[in-house]
Amino acid sequence: MARISAKQREENKTRFDNIIFNALMTGEWHKVSYQYIADQAGVNTRSTIQGYYPHDIDFIAAIQGKVLPVFMSYLNFESLDSFVTSWTESLEEAKFLNIVSMLTGNMNANAHALSIKGVSTLVEKIYALWGDEGYLAIELLLGRTLLHIAGIRKQSL
Template sequence: MARISAEERAKKKLILDGLVLSIFLEEGWGAVTYDRLAKEFGVSKSSIQNYYPSSIMFATALQGKVLPMVLPLLNFSSEEKFVSSWICAYEDEQHHVFREVVEMLIDNILKDGTSPYSRGGALKLEEMLAKNTDESSAKRAMKTVFGEVIYRKMFS
């Protein structure tokens, strides 16, 4: 079996990242699977695993692309406004990408072998809020919004 060059591997990774993003935006985080990517890309599951050793690593394909889509939906001016804007964005069907981003973060943060990218996304939001409030308010707000999402998922 012939090995591919580093350049060819990088090109394929970019294409796969685009495919992950496309599936994520169109169908949600749950649709991003090894089976789906292998089928769409026309390769074996093990080939996809060479690029994403664990499913948590699919989040790397979203890094830097989805946060700019959801930031405009959040109000960072106070703890209360942040929590309120988060809940409104999460509940609004027009903002399905926001819901998918939040659910992807929670899913990946709770899995064994947590992706530093998912954890980093949540910490970045907390840091942004802390700039307008303070560290304890930002931490409290993050606990509130993530707790609220988990609660809603349990009872919806």
């Protein structure tokens, strides 16, 4: 089996990480798998990808540090009202909704620490800014987001 240089390995990892990040941004997070990455990268075998991501859950590490800045760019932190409004309006933005869907979709018994950290960082920031009112707003917004993702609208009830 041919060995690759450390430089080539790093270039490959960056390319694979970008494929994963782009899948998230374009609403294809649910498609991310060893085969998906191999196909997108033009790599012949899934085992090549497994050398970079030993477990499926490691795909989340590929987007570490890239997601939060995109997510936060949609939000207005000038006041609690502006925050709630910006979040609600951002539910109509595909990238924002893709990120929220990924974060909430990874909240289960096998949740990756990075998903939990992302949500925790946001909650801590909101709590630091607006205390209990901010925490209640996050609870409201996460519920609103879940209903939006499910396609449940008050008008249709």
